[in-house]
Amino acid sequence: MSNIPGDLRYTKSHEWVRSLHGEAPDGTVEVGISEHAQSALGDLVFVEVPDAGRVLKAGEACAVVESVKAASDVYSPVSGKVTAGNAALATQPELLNQDPYGTGWLFRVQTSSPIEDASLLSAADYAKYLADAAH
């Protein structure tokens, strides 16, 4: 069973969302991909993150994670404006494999709508989703 921290929320496309500070709307969230996702992709060789200032809609493809023989889009779980992309990943994509919920974060978004509105999964629901998908 992969690591699914209880304090985060998740998407069916395997992104996680962490509330950083402030109350939504106008709160800032951090986004990454789950332990399960990084494990399925294998060793990452390249990560492309959105530039600060970019305006995203929930569900929009905005980052790319690439391993030697696979590449996947990452979709923004929320709508809002990007405040930062994780620049460290440009030279150290392996951070995403080593620490997907910490130093391997992808980007931060100042949300324009309450994230409760977004159809995000709780840790328990995401764990159930993964378990169901495995069968």
Place this chain on the structure above:
Amino acid sequence: MAFIPHTADDVARMLELIGVQSIDDLFDEIPAELNAGALGVPPSLSEMEVGRLLSERAAGDGRPLNFIGAGAYEHHIPAPVWAITTRGEFYSAYTPYQAEASQGTLQLIYEYQSMMCALTSMEVSNASLYDGASALAEACLMAVRANRAVSSRRILLPRAVNPTYAQVARAIAGNQDIVFETVDFDRAAGRTLLESVQPFSGQEVTALVIQQPNFFGSLEEVDELTDWAHQNKILVIAVVNPTSLALLKPPGQWGSATGGHQGADIVCGEGQPLGVPLASGGPYFGFMATRMQYVRQMPGRIVGRTVDVEGRPGFSLTLQAREQHIRRSKATSNICTNQGLLVTAATIYMSLLGAAGLERVAAASLQRTADLVAALSRIAGVRPAFTAARFHEAVLLLDRPVAPVLAALARRGIVGGLDLAERYPELGHALLVCASETKLDVDIEAYAGALADILQASRAAA
């Protein structure tokens, strides 16, 4: 000789096994109204009949003295180039499947990429594209992906760029929401002026295309144009003739660093001058190179050099996550093959000539075109159209329509150049001519003598 290995018996047994009556039944799900019916193609010919037909057609072409360039250039191809290219080890025009099993092919492509980087002064080259025109279209699509500083999809396309390339770029990229803005050329100089692009300063523009030398053979002021583009966050797409790079400043060194960085961002062009015969227009190959920063946005295959588990050098396809077998609809391009055979010829051509040899070819072509322009301009009713410095092509203005003059030259076995009346009517009676190292003094004299006769006869008849 049939190339389909199945006998009629084989086919019948296979149909029986899968339970259908005929091969046509396999296509039942295609609606009948979509059936194009008979195609109106004549019955097949035997090998002997085809050989005879094509020999007759080829003889009809004759062996004219050719002074057309306009995108495809007649250069001497040393005999070893195609003798080596057609060896069994190389004679496959396709990207190898199970690529890493084909180390020789991969090494050749790697050497090719290295040579193209040296020639263009760029950091990374792909394994080739289809031809120069589609390479420009791919470069435009790539620029839209690469230029993250602007969100518009506008590309500045000078009229001095090969009009066929412009047409292909519009056909391919124009259908993907990319807008092409036309930039005019200076009528006197025959090149694109900085003043013509400056109205776009401060606007959201993705890329500026600069062809060097341009379609008229004129040299563009590439440094000024490149710096202007970079100051405005506009990427520079260079379209270059590879032969010319032996003499001209390579696109990787265009401009100064004042705009943020030096050099073009994407370089593309037609590889045919590097050892590929004119062959009635193809097959040729396109080339593309870029800065390492944009490599993930580049289309086409890339071969890398690596080491195996025991530390021995080897070659492999690399950065494949850009390609459609992995990225599907979000691949950088739907191009999946490369013009391997032509690239093989080009690599051998460049290897045999070396940098010094290619420089001699370029210098001789430059000199021959200067000689041609001088000889033809001495004829009454002929003058150079433009004042800009040129490489191995030039536009001449005649005092009468070009088409009948070209027809009269053709009757004397001379292909006298390209009539620009259709593409550039504003130039008047304009003729684009080219002479490479293949033209001798006697050839230039023959052309000048014939043209003087024809113009004089035309004048007398009027």
